[in-house]
Amino acid sequence: MNNSGLAVEVSKDRNGADQILLRNPRGASAKVSLHGGQVLSWRTDRGEELLFTSSKAIFKPPYAVRGGIPICFPQFGQRGSLEQHGFARNRTWIIDENPPPLHPNDACGKAYIDLLLKPSEDDLKIWPHSFEFRLRVNLTADGNLSLLSRIRNINCKPFSFSIAYHTYFSISDISEVRVEGLETLDYLDNLYQRERFTEQGDALTFESEVDRVYLGSRDAIAIFDHERKRTFFIKKEGLPDVGVWNPWEKKSKAMVDFGDEEYKQMLCVNGAAVEKPITLKPGEEWTGRLELSVVPSS
Secondary structure, eight states: OOOTTOEEEEEEOTTSOEEEEEEOTTSOEEEEETBTTEEEEEEOTTOOBOBOBOTTOOOSTTSOOSBSBOEEOSOOTTSSSSSTTOSGGGSBOEEOSSOOOOOGGGOTTOEEEEEEEOOOHHHHHHSOOOEEEEEEEEEOTTOOEEEEEEEEEOSSSOEEEEEEEOOEEEOSOGGGEEEESOTTOEEEEGGGTTEEEEOOSSSBOOSSOEEEEEOSOOSEEEEEETTTTEEEEEEEESOOEEEEEEOHHHHHHHOTTSOTTGGGGEEEEEEEEEEEEEEEOTTOEEEEEEEEEEEEOO
16 A cells, blocks of 8 residues: 555544545645545645635535545436436445555656445446446656546446546636637537537637536646646546536535635546447456646746
8 A cells, every 4th residue: 555655644534434645755645535536635745735625515425525536437427327427426435455566667756545446236226237446546756646547347248438537626716717738629518408519719718607528639638827827737548538617606506515606716627538438348447547737837
């Protein structure tokens, strides 16, 4: 569970659920909860929080925490028969005490934890497919955060799933932010019954509610926060789509676990595989990776 003398600490949250704190030698940190396998915090070596969590978030099962990085699996949104965004974000994951080692070229200066999710009997009643979901959360020496997922079909028949890392970024003001890397892409607009449009702007800016899935995106996306003078970079592998969401004022007031004005301080940009579900034959495995970094803007 520990490596290279880096800090990996297990403690309890306010409701008794285990959570893991990863620290690198420079003092950057990440906090991961076994409730949902969810990253709840990602801080720089100066202690600055990079992920948004609502002041009204509910930290008690069966609710998913409003913030951090919930994992949407095996369904994204309402694109299927399951509850919104599937059940993985509402389940208790376990720590793998003997995870496969990191590749030697990949291990230098990283604190990491491996979590596992397997379906319960109740899960199999609503989604009758046996799987093993391994999530490795890495904090690098540079303070970058990466999430590596391996999903294996241990069933006797094929199954299909969609997945997203529903990342809530902490921003200064939604009106002062732009997203680059989505230009010219087609997207499905959830505000218009998933109608397909093409992005016309050089960068995505925000003046009202946005709920879109951009299709076949590049493997690198950037979020520029002008007021805080910093830029988030999102790199992804195996995740062809990008979800972008901000609820804006009206929808914020309708959510019990979200502050009325908090939409101004958050933006969700998600690495995802949504439009074309991933199909695994018996014994097959899928791997997806998300890496997040932040740099001061020049």
